[in-house]
Amino acid sequence: MGRKILLDKAHIEGIRHYDVYRREGGYRSVEKALKTMSPDAVTEEVKKSGLRGRGGAGFPTGMKWGFLAKPEGVPRYLVVNADESEPGTFKDRYLMEFIPHLLIEGMITASYALGSNVSYIYIRGEYWWVKEILEVAVQEARNAGWLGKNILGSGFDCDIFVQPGAGAYICGEETALIESLEGKRGNPRIKPPFPAVKGLWGCPTVVNNVETIAAVVPIVNDGGDEYAKIGIGKSTGTKLISACGNLNKPGVYEIEMNISVEEFLYSDEYCGGIANGKRLKACIPGGSSVPILPANLLLKTAKGETRMMTYESLSDGGFATGSMMGSGGFIAMDEDQCVVKHTYTLARFYRHESCGQCSPCREGTGWMEKILLNIENGKGKMSDIDLLWDIQRKIEGNTICPLGDAAAWPVAAAIRHFRDEFEWHVTNPTDALKGNYGLANYAKPLEIAVAP
Amino acid sequence: MLQTLPFGGDGGGYMADEKKLFTVTIDNITVEVEPGTSILQAARKIGGDVAPPAMCYYTKLKDSGGKCRTCLVEVAAGSAADPRPMPKLVASCRTNVMDGMVVKNITSDRVIDARNGVVEFLLINHPLDCPICDQAGECHLQDLSYEHGKGASRYEFKRRTFDKHDLGPYIQLHMTRCILCYRCVYTADQVTNERKHGILMRGDHSEIATYIEKSLENDFIGNVIDVCPVGALTDRTFRFKNRVWFTKPVDAHCNCEKCSGEVQLWMRGDEVLRVTARKDEWGEVKDTSKGETGWICNTCRFERKKASDWIIEGPSQINRHSVISQGHYENGVKPNETIKKVMGGRDPKLLMNIKDVSEVNQVELSEIKGAATSESFKQLKKGN
Amino acid sequence: MKFSDDKLKQVDEMISHYPEGKHKSALLPLLHFVQKENGGWLSSEAMDYTAELLKIAPIEVYEVATFYSMYNLQPVGKTIFEVCQTGPCMLRGSDGIVDYIYEKLGIKPGQTTADGLFTLKTVECLGACGYAPMMQLGPDYREHLTKEKIDALIAEGKTKAN
Ligand code: SF4
Ligand code: FES
Ligand code: FES
Numbered sequence: 001m002g003r004k005i006l007l008d009k010a011h012i013e014g015i016r017h018y019d020v021y022r023r024e025g026g027y028r029s030v031e032k033a034l035k036t037m038s039p040d041a042v043t044e045e046v047k048k049s050g051l052r053g054r055g056g057a058g059f060p061t062g063m064k065w066g067f068l069a070k071p072e073g074v075p076r077y078l079v080v081n082a083d084e085s086e087p088g089t090f091k092d093r094y095l096m097e098f099i100p101h102l103l104i105e106g107m108i109t110a111s112y113a114l115g116s117n118v119s120y121i122y123i124r125g126e127y128w129w130v131k132e133i134l135e136v137a138v139q140e141a142r143n144a145g146w147l148g149k150n151i152l153g154s155g156f157d158c159d160i161f162v163q164p165g166a167g168a169y170i171c172g173e174e175t176a177l178i179e180s181l182e183g184k185r186g187n188p189r190i191k192p193p194f195p196a197v198k199g200l201w202g203c204p205t206v207v208n209n210v211e212t213i214a215a216v217v218p219i220v221n222d223g224g225d226e227y228a229k230i231g232i233g234k235s236t237g238t239k240l241i242s243a244c245g246n247l248n249k250p251g252v253y254e255i256e257m258n259i260s261v262e263e264f265l266y267s268d269e270y271c272g273g274i275a276n277g278k279r280l281k282a283c284i285p286g287g288s289s290v291p292i293l294p295a296n297l298l299l300k301t302a303k304g305e306t307r308m309m310t311y312e313s314l315s316d317g318g319f320a321t322g323s324m325m326g327s328g329g330f331i332a333m334d335e336d337q338c339v340v341k342h343t344y345t346l347a348r349f350y351r352h353e354s355c356g357q358c359s360p361c362r363e364g365t366g367w368m369e370k371i372l373l374n375i376e377n378g379k380g381k382m383s384d385i386d387l388l389w390d391i392q393r394k395i396e397g398n399t400i401c402p403l404g405d406a407a408a409w410p411v412a413a414a415i416r417h418f419r420d421e422f423e424w425h426v427t428n429p430t431d432a433l434k435g436n437y438g439l440a441n442y443a444k445p446l447e448i449a450v451a452p
Numbered sequence: 453m454l455q456t457l458p459f460g461g462d463g464g465g466y467m468a469d470e471k472k473l474f475t476v477t478i479d480n481i482t483v484e485v486e487p488g489t490s491i492l493q494a495a496r497k498i499g500g501d502v503a504p505p506a507m508c509y510y511t512k513l514k515d516s517g518g519k520c521r522t523c524l525v526e527v528a529a530g531s532a533a534d535p536r537p538m539p540k541l542v543a544s545c546r547t548n549v550m551d552g553m554v555v556k557n558i559t560s561d562r563v564i565d566a567r568n569g570v571v572e573f574l575l576i577n578h579p580l581d582c583p584i585c586d587q588a589g590e591c592h593l594q595d596l597s598y599e600h601g602k603g604a605s606r607y608e609f610k611r612r613t614f615d616k617h618d619l620g621p622y623i624q625l626h627m628t629r630c631i632l633c634y635r636c637v638y639t640a641d642q643v644t645n646e647r648k649h650g651i652l653m654r655g656d657h658s659e660i661a662t663y664i665e666k667s668l669e670n671d672f673i674g675n676v677i678d679v680c681p682v683g684a685l686t687d688r689t690f691r692f693k694n695r696v697w698f699t700k701p702v703d704a705h706c707n708c709e710k711c712s713g714e715v716q717l718w719m720r721g722d723e724v725l726r727v728t729a730r731k732d733e734w735g736e737v738k739d740t741s742k743g744e745t746g747w748i749c750n751t752c753r754f755e756r757k758k759a760s761d762w763i764i765e766g767p768s769q770i771n772r773h774s775v776i777s778q779g780h781y782e783n784g785v786k787p788n789e790t791i792k793k794v795m796g797g798r799d800p801k802l803l804m805n806i807k808d809v810s811e812v813n814q815v816e817l818s819e820i821k822g823a824a825t826s827e828s829f830k831q832l833k834k835g836n
Numbered sequence: 837m838k839f840s841d842d843k844l845k846q847v848d849e850m851i852s853h854y855p856e857g858k859h860k861s862a863l864l865p866l867l868h869f870v871q872k873e874n875g876g877w878l879s880s881e882a883m884d885y886t887a888e889l890l891k892i893a894p895i896e897v898y899e900v901a902t903f904y905s906m907y908n909l910q911p912v913g914k915t916i917f918e919v920c921q922t923g924p925c926m927l928r929g930s931d932g933i934v935d936y937i938y939e940k941l942g943i944k945p946g947q948t949t950a951d952g953l954f955t956l957k958t959v960e961c962l963g964a965c966g967y968a969p970m971m972q973l974g975p976d977y978r979e980h981l982t983k984e985k986i987d988a989l990i991a992e993g994k995t996k997a998n
Contacts, residue, residue: 394569
């Protein structure tokens with residue numbers, strides 16, 4: 001059994017409420033930090049832990065905190081990004097729904113480290129009931145004296161508010177989130193300046209993912225060094241993976257970052273294998289925007305090594321033969337699924353979610369969607385596949401925010417690894433409407449190039 | 453996966469305390485500029501083709517820029533202190549120079565490739581109705597597509613259309629032509645202080661509108677026409693009166709209590725067909741003789757249409773790199789020619805003469821759905 | 837549209853979450869509130885009232901209301917089935933759910949039944965991919981959808997209307 005440090009208590013009866021949470025040892029990290037540590041010492045522990053942002057980019061959290069500008073007399077803000085909207089990802093929702101006080105506790109400790117006296121949770125509007133759960137939890141924490149003025153007599157003031165979004169994936173991008181929190185359209189800002197210097201209302205701001213902030217609790221309780229002992233290399237600690245698609249046991253799992261993809265996929269402790277006795281065809285291991293991999297590249301790297309559920313191993317081989325940990329949204333596709341159709345739904349998603357500010361993303365996402373739909377419907381031409389490639393290439397890297405890349409990568413990876421499936425759609429238009437290309441060679445063991 | 457690195461590849465933008473000049477090399481030409489200058493402004497200082505095209509940035513409008521991506525450039529060396537290249541192309545209008553920075557614009561294949569892509573993106577949903585557009589001849593998108601556009605479109609789908617909106621008695625909006633540069637929104641915010649129009653909807657459905665029909669009447673709202681890089685916002689009092697290149701621009705002024713009264717008149721014979729602000733070689737509103745931004749008021753722009761309303765100073769200096777400068781103006785100044793210097797003596801550029809495709813007409817534009825081709829144009833004419 | 841004192845107090849509470857002068861930040865939560873009070877959609881009158889409450893220009897409200905997908909700019913049916921159709925849900929049969937609703941109610945995505953009781957919409961990922969196929973129904977999610985569950989939801993919608 002893998003060690004759980006975030007969700008270990010998530011299923012204790014009543015843990016959603018303060019009394020039980022506290023009885024189970026909750027809010028110790030706040031006591032420890034406020035009574036025995038300086039704010040910088042807290043940041044130091046986070047640095048030592050090697051914790052990396054759990055929202056997708058995997059940037060070291062302690063370093064991000066270190067960038068926060070601290071001009072005299074200017075307020076600083078911590079904003080928690082709970083705008084979980086990357087297709088395949090539903091881990092933060094789970095954490096907030098079952099053990100909301102873990103997030104609140106982490107926020108108070110992190111706010112102390114950053115010097116934020118008012119912190120916000122920006123939660124996607126569709127998670128309305130989760131917002132209500134959080135509001136109850138915040139009120140309970142306030143009543144118990146963990147929020148408000150002069151917490152534990154430390155002189156530190158802190159309050160937390162929950163802010164709902166209203167349906168916009170783009171608000172998961174930190175500057176779009178800040179704009180939205182200011183009551184505006186979710187248009188990502190042009191950087192620089194970065195939020196660490198000019199964020200919410202022009203003040204220095206740190207935006208962190210829910211899971212990242214929750215991880216601060218065990219880090220402060222047990223020390224950064226202890227946390228860093230879990231996992232492999234630079235993938236320290238545990239990671240929440242939300243598994244979905246054609247699996248026997250889809251759901252949210254906390255894993256130690258030292259297990260193999262195969263174990264995660266097939267063991268009964270986690271996903272329990274592919275549903276209905278089918279075989280795995282492809283997988284998007286880290287949320288819809290990371291590259292899709294055929295089964296044979298998912299379980300083993302191109303070098304023939306076992307692929308692990310770590311940042312490094314998942315991206316081994318770069319975009320040519322690897323993928324990314326991303327947000328931990330693990331999407332499995334069985335042998336009866338059509339990669340072209342799946343890619344089409346993702347292209348439609350990104351077109352729908354583009355803010356429309358910059359030309360490559362605004363115009364390019366819709367163009368890709370239309371071509372993919374044509375191919376899926378047997379109306380595509382061979383040249384469309386190359387055109388798609390060219391369009392994604394011209395979006396990638398040329399947009400204001402990462403949504404452009406997020407829209408381009410899935411298309412690129414699908415063509416890179418499943419080109420024959422695309423071509424089959426073009427050459428067999430009638431079959432493509434009735435059936436699908438099936439497993440083909442996508443699960444066949446790869447020949448491993450022997451180093452000369 | 454929108455959550456990003458706190459310091460992405462977009463480069464620095466730090467101001468030095470003391471006023472030491474920064475040296476920056478763009479397309480092999482070196483200039484000195486003050487700290488805090490953007491790459492775009494530094495390139496404009498060199499001038500000519502070294503200056504990247506800018507469709508959304510506007511010097512006089514705070515917060516503008518960064519959106520259209522036509523001005524992307526490659527930073528081959530970040531600074532003398534840290535000469536690493538920047539991994540991604542950057543928006544030159546919103547990225548400041550560093551001392552010793554090396555930038556590639558037209559000497560970078562990556563830039564040209566990306567820019568061709570941006571132009572194609574801007575054009576896939578554009579009606580291409582230049583033959584019947586009032587902006588033709590002074591349209592930045594037209595200039596851009598001559599230089600970067602492909603002969604044939606690879607886009608095989610229906611172009612986006614919008615319902616026609618009216619913005620009051622003075623201003624005509626053709627949303628199909630809009631490139632969402634946000635300039636007119638910033639103008640309303642910063643020049644009029646009472647914004648009634650904005651960007652509605654999102655993504656590829658975004659549009660400039662007022663939501664419920666409202667007429668834009670603020671005294672300075674006419675300036676949105678001058679900032680619009682395309683023919684989305686045009687002067688209703690000038691509509692279809694003439695093609696701009698048949699009119700003659702002269703500088704003139706009047707005693708206006710609302711604005712500086714320093715304008716440019718577009719005349720035919722003694723007739724004042726149109727009044728605009730005076731613009732510099734980048735197509736941006738110039739400063740007045742008192743050093744203020746030369747925004748003009750609605751009265752000057754829309755109502756003073758008699759030559760006797762004005763004191764005429766003389767022919768305007770037209771040095772914009774544009775099809776408009778193909779006209780034979782007395783005071784025409786050739787734009788700073790850098791291309792040969794950059795390209796080792798070769799001059800690869802050919803400008804098309806817009807007069808070849810022009811035809812003044814009275815077609816109702818909004819009746820053309822989709823691309824305006826000579827066919828749809830002929831049909832409409834027949835219908836009239 | 838005009839709020840009672842009681843409602844105005846709730847508005848003040850929302851505004852109190854932000855520092856002095858940053859009341860525009862209350863726009864998103866306030867629009868949710870106004871929409872609820874206005875029968876589930878935002879009329880231009882409701883938006884103008886929102887602008888008045890926050891002392892901002894109406895266009896600032898229109899810009900925001902048209903950006904976010906949860907605000908309805910048209911009156912809506914009594915029961916709205918918002919079926920997720922993004923990749924992960926598609927893998928688990930969301931197309932079949934949409935087809936089944938068509939079979940039962942004769943409405944396609946974007947349509948409302950003649951009696952105005954049901955509206956069918958397809959939406960993009962709602963963060964419930966592991967419990968697919970799923971839909972949003974008012975403020976709640978309905979997950980692991982099956983034909984039987986759709987039947988029950990339709991029956992529920994009809995009783996609610998009576
Ligand atoms: S109408 Fe003109 S000025 Fe306004 S956003 Fe569109 S292109 Fe820019
Ligand atoms: S001018 Fe720089 S991005 Fe538009
Ligand atoms: S794809 Fe349907 S909820 Fe995520």
